[in-house]
Amino acid sequence: MPMAQNKECGRPACHKISIYGKRYCEEHTKQKDKADYELYRKNDAGQKVYKSALWKKSRVSFLAQHPFCSVCRKEGRLTTATEVDHVIPIAQGHDPWDVENWDSKCASCHAKKTATEVGFGSKG
Ligand SMILES: [Zn+2]
Numbered sequence: 754m755p756m757a758q759n760k761e762c763g764r765p766a767c768h769k770i771s772i773y774g775k776r777y778c779e780e781h782t783k784q785k786d787k788a789d790y791e792l793y794r795k796n797d798a799g800q801k802v803y804k805s806a807l808w809k810k811s812r813v814s815f816l817a818q819h820p821f822c823s824v825c826r827k828e829g830r831l832t833t834a835t836e837v838d839h840v841i842p843i844a845q846g847h848d849p850w851d852v853e854n855w856d857s858k859c860a861s862c863h864a865k866k867t868a869t870e871v872g873f874g875s876k877g
């Protein structure tokens with residue numbers, strides 16, 4: 754009985770044999786890696802913003818002006834916001850310094866939103 758069988762590429766309509774241990778054929782593995790790299794690059798740009806001194810300063814003053822979590826407030830609760838969320842994620846190519854796109858959130862609401870932002874295609 755053979756232990757490991759070569760599987761077909763995971764892409765629809767592609768019947769090439771996938772690389773051993775990978776989901777896709779050689780060609781589609783390369784394509785996927787490129788998409789991952791693009792996403793990584795955009796996330797990396799976001800990380801640079803978050804690490805910058807200007808961001809640290811800006812978020813403190815934004816939180817001072819908008820001290821409560823916007824999500825909790827819609828539900829009638831006043832929760833102290835500790836984080837500034839980008840409504841349209843930077844990973845989607847939005848300008849990180851557009852204050853109109855900033856929103857105060859508490860840590861748990863921010864985490865909930867971030868969890869739904871899996872790459873592109875989220876409505877933000
Ligand atoms: Zn393929």
Ligand SMILES: [Zn+2]
Nearest residue numbers: 822825859862
């Ligand atoms: Zn909240």
